[in-house]
Amino acid sequence: MGFRSHTCLLNALLVIFLGLTSARDTLTSSQSITDSQTLTSNDTIFKLGFFSPQNSTHRYLGIWYLSDSNVVWIANRDQPLVDSSGVFKISKDGNLVLVDAKNKVFWSSNVSNTATTTTSTVQLQRSGNLVLKDDSTGQNLWESFKHPCDAAVPTMRISANRITGEKIRFVSRKTASDPSSGYFSASLERLDAPEVFFWVNGTHPYWRTGPWNGRIFIGTPLMSTGYLYGWNVGYEGKETVYLTYSFADPSAFGILTLTPQGKLKLVRYYNNKQVLTMDLGISDCDVYGTCGAFGTCNTESSPICSCLNGYEPRNEEEWSRRNWTSGCVRKVALKCERLRNGSESEGGQEDKFLKLGTMKVPDFAHRLDVEEGQCGTQCLQNCSCLAYAYDAGIGCLYWSEDLIDLQKFSTAGVDLYIRLAHSEFQASTAQGHTNKRGKRLIIGIAVATAGTIILVICAYLAIRTFHLGKGTAKHSDNQRVSDVQKPVKLDELPLFDFEVVANATNDFHLGNTLGKGGFGPVYKGLLPDGQEIAVKRLSRASGQGVEEFMNEVVVISKLQHRNLVKLLGCCIEGDEKMLIYEFMPNKSLDAFIFDPLRRNLLDWTKRFNIIEGVARGLLYLHRDSRLKIIHRDLKASNILLDVEMNPKISDFGLARIYKGEDEVNTKRVVGTYGYMSPEYAMEGLFSEKSDVYSFGVLLLEIISGKRNTSFRNDDQSLSLIGYAWNLWNEDNIKSLVDPEISGSGSEDHILRCIHIAFLCVQEVAKTRPTMTAVLSMLNSEISHLPPPRQVGFVQKHNSSSLESSSQENQCNSNNHVTLTEIQGR
Secondary structure: OOOHHHHHHHHHHHHHHHHHOOOEEEEOOEEEEEEOOEEOEEEEEEEEEEOOOOOOOOOOEEEEEEEOOOOOEOOOOOOEOOOOEEEEEEOOOOOOEEEEEOEEEEEEEOOOOOHHHHHHEEEEOOOOEEEEEEOOOOOOEEEEHHOOOOEEEOOOEEEEEEEOEEEEEEEEEEOEEEEEEEEEEEEEEEOOEEEEEEEEEEOOOEOOOOOOOOOOOOOOOOOOOHHHHEEEEEEEEOOOEEEOOOOOOOOOOEEEEEOOOOOOEEEEEHHHHEEEEEEEEOOOOOOOOOOOOOOEEEEOOOOEEEEEEOOEOOOHHHHHHOOOOEEEOOOOOOHHHHOOOOOOOOOOOOOEEEEEEEEEEEOEEEOOOHHHHHHHHHHHOOOOOEEEEOOOEEEEEEEOOOOOOOEEOOOOOEEEEEEOHHHHHHHHHHHHOOOOOHHHHHHHHHHHHHHHHHHHOOOOOOOOHHOOOOOOOEOOOOOEOOOOOOOEEEEOEEOHHHHHHHOOOOOOOOOHEEEEEEEEEEEEEOOOOOOOOEEEEOOOOOOOHHHHHHHHHHOOOOOOOOEEEOOEEEEEOOOOOOOOOOOOOOEEEEHHOOOOOOOOHHOOOHHHHHHHHHHHHHHHHHHHOOOOOOOOOHHHHHHHOOOOOOEEEOOOOOOOEOOOOOEEOOOOOOOOOOOOOOHHHHOOOHHHHHHHHHHHHHHHHHHHHOOOHHHHOOOOOHHHHHHHHHHHHHHOHHHHOHHHOOOOOHHHHHHHHHOOOOOOOOOOHHHHHHHHHHHHHHHOOOOOOOOOOEEEOHHHHHHOOOOOOOOOOOOOOOOOOOOOOOOOO
């Protein structure tokens, strides 16, 4: 064999050798990983290497599953490299280190009892765990599973030590593109009855799962075994409690992430392909302590907070303003308390327990090792025991402190027994047996009251306008209100002086105009305290505006939700009528999704956050607010965006209070062409399903980046809905997706949202889902989506049969107002 043959053979062997070493799973003290190299688990599923997040040039060392879009651990999350000079290696003291070209340490495993450099190795295991060990003893010195970031993977243990208090804590990212330590964290707490707590800024509880009963967390019905797949709470000796999960099927895998918003996100894979994405949404009732001590929360009630039976609000004024955190106090002292205080003889009647079904149990539970039948008896014998519950998987639980973070579920939960004085127990049970006639009477009064609110406020406004004249609003004792910090309350709505508003808007200068609609112009203003505001000024030439103004006052003054724009007050002086809102710096949604230069600022994550926020706002209007509201003009220009691009529904001039009827008939059809459901546009019939239809239209617009009301295609008779429906039936729906998000790696999620949109715009109103179901589908709590039936839309060539008093305003305004009045012929 000649020299050339030997050379070729050596080169071939070298290539094979380099190929093998490039896929190595272990580093020794003499090896390192540079920016262009990776460490790969021996099944090639996990890799350790350098990456940059989306929209960032910073370099991080991390571990990912399949691709660097699925990063599960980051070494230098709070100290990124600014270039590609990073080197990962074992240092002279035996620690793992990440250094740059100047040998500056950006991260270290920081272990004090390391081995000598020559006996230390680091391995990326098939589980995704990075392990530093001493080969001479076989001892693991450090592992990434015990130092997580924001993600958990199967077999990882979330642990806490009873004695030392040491906990493994997960910390969210700040944003999707900034992996540094964020504002939310999660840890295992209450180790007698373990549950997962989620914290804000490390110390303030945000929400909690409730205790683990061996199958589920009993305070979080959505986290059932159907989603948790092999979760288990275990014990290492008597000191350490841990939570872990795994899959019996080796082809299955799942990543659980704490999102920058404090939610849980589960992404499931099968045979290395993504099959499910589920976000565990947080409702207002899930937020820790929403209703204060001895208060209970129910998302299906209005208001959502109420005091437990036998209790009353601690601060009535705060509760009237929907600030429930002050909680409730007991009406009548317990017998044992009265005995202890010497105010009752031994002959009084005993305290009793009132059963509350399907409850999330309070925080600070204690366990008692007794049988179910003895749980209540033991509690009754202890004067400090205020409530008890029994779960077969946990045993007897009791509470001796304030009952905090209670929630009423429609299903799931446990039976909670609260201790009441005998007289209060009788009153509570009697109240629970209210006859149907009494209920009808209450409902009748409520309906009559809702119907007269607008008349009372109109009369009040007229009287105030007559007496006040110019300049100054006054208290009932005629004391002058000198600034906006002392507004007069009008049915909980502050009044502002005209002079204050005029000064804030520079006398309604044209340069401060944000937009104009059917209601009138909208101005940006600045109050003396530095607060920015948006002022909707009723145009004197607007014949239709007075009714919409009064309607908006009635409706939105009763509403409070993070996805609804906040009304700060109004100004009523002489002929002037103005509404003062919080200012939204990012204006309206249409300013982004329909602008070819700005739509790239909305990636799929931001768009879905907007979709979900709008859905939550609508659900509040339909089911959770004090008044049941149909918006009737939901569209992109009425979705405002705050500084963090969170959506807020605005413009309630056309909204209607309804009493839960299936459909309401109106002779005056108002709204915006292209967003109206067919039954409303053509027959004047509206219901909450009308808003669901509008939401479906909005969903298609957000995904496609195309405006339904000015859509153009080869067949000019088709709207965006009709065009999208044709693509769906031709199995070509992917071509509808805005190119700005089509390559985001979230194709399945986007297609799922299109499917949901079609369910929302089905022609027959009763086949459309409720917003409760829509939100569950968006969050994959409902995994199976039914096939959509025929969608409903008005052909463009039929639009001549409709009369519109105003067209869609093309101005991208902060408070864009459009009134379209349509008469069906």
